[in-house]
Amino acid sequence: MVEYPITRAENGKKLHRFLRQNLPGLPLSGVYKWIRVGRVKVNRKKGKPDLVLHEGDTVQLFVSDEEYAALRRRGPKFQGVPRTFEILYEDGDLLVVNKPAGLLTHPDRQEHRDTLINRVLAYLYDKGEWDGRAFAPAAANRLDRNTSGIVLIGKHAQVLRELADEIRGRRVDKRYLALVHGRIETPGTLKQALIRDHEKNRTRLARERRGRHGVAPETLEAETRYRPLAVAERLTLLDITLLSGRTHQIRAHLAGVGHPLVGDIKYGGKPLRGLRHQFLHAYALTLADGRRFVAPLPAELRKLLESFGLPTDLPAETSTST
Structure with a gap:
């Protein structure tokens, strides 16, 4: 036995x-x-x-x-998986990391090995905190491949469930820094519902309620708040609060009102001074218990802001509500 x-x-x-x-x-x-x-x-x-x-x-x-x-299953060896990522906070239950742009959070059809979650699992496996047989630590939130910033990793099932409940209940404050095309002078809130096109990996505003053959497409309620921090030429630096967590929500919302993210070619943005992916950084996250984590701005985003004379200091802990 x-x-x-x-x-x-x-x-x-x-x-x-x-x-x-x-x-x-x-x-x-x-x-x-x-x-x-x-x-x-x-x-x-x-x-x-x-x-x-x-x-x-x-x-x-x-x-x-x-x-x-x-x-029994043999423990994973994680051959060829890098262990490099920036840790912002770690305890026995929670790991908070700063994901770089260009790295997937989870595997997809093109990339199965080198993802953020696999790097984390390899790290925890090497430390002896995960044996490859029990519950696998997982991300409580997700960032697009070319979005940088904070990702929460629950080390245990109960912790992950609690984080998921807090996020669904909007008890987690998620802040992003974005650089967009056009001038925005005043704060605002975008409450436009979204429709997800999985085949094209795009999200669009739900202006049309009817789809093909008269069938209404599935719409997802979404809310994004923004606050302008600075303007330079025809660019605006925004502090954004994400009140719902839909895929490509910030990108689709801002593009839908004529202010696509700099570098976000998929949604109408243009490359700028060498930046060829969206200028979007998840810089701060506050949990329901009050713990706040901050991810420093990546060097390439900082350099772009400096070239336009825009501020590079992260926003203070203030509200973007209107």
């Missing part, structure tokens, strides 16, 4: 998912059979596949050590 104590990392996981993760050599049909015939028990009692595990529980596997070893 093999006993497996449930730690905080597995807290809240269902029994069948726990077994699938820890015994990848056992097919799903085998998982259900083992539970049904009593080869798997929780606290020495038979359970059901959907039984929720809690920290302090003990899972008993009535299997030989040799069979258990054969069914």
Whole structure:
């Protein structure tokens, strides 16, 4: 018999998912059979596949050590995955990192290996904080590939759920610095709903409520607040508060009112003095408990602002509400 104590990392996981993760050599049909015939028990009692595990529980596997070893997944080696990223804050539950522009948060169809989350997993694996079998730490928020700034990583399932609830409940204050084309003189709020085109990887304003064949496309409510910080020539530096977290929300909202982000070619922006991606930096984030994290401005964005005589100091902790 093999006993497996449930730690905080597995807290809240269902029994069948726990077994699938820890015994990848056992097919799903085998998982259900083992539970049904009593080869798997929780606290020495038979359970059901959907039984929720809690920290302090003990899972008993009535299997030989040799069979258990054969069914276990080998820990990931992360060969070729860099471990380089900037850590803004870390404790036993939370990792706050400053993502550079050009790095994906999660794998996509083109890039599976070198992503922010894989770098984080490799880092935690090397430290011995994650063994590759328990719940995998994950990002609570996401930034576009060419957006830089703060990403929250929950190290445990419970922490990740709490962060997700805070973000959905708009109890997390998320601030961005953006440089846009055109002059904006006064603060404002954009509440235009959005429509996501997954095939084209674009987001557009929901001005047209009807789609093809008279079918209404799915619309997503979105709200963006902005405050002008400085103007130079026909450019405006904005302090932005993201009140909802839709994909490409800031980019689509500002482009929709005639002020695309500098460098954001996809949404009508133009490259400027060598910058060929959107000027958008998630510079500050405040959690519901009051903890505030700040990510310094990347060198290439700082250099561009300096070339126009625009301020490079990050905004103070003020409200952008109107």
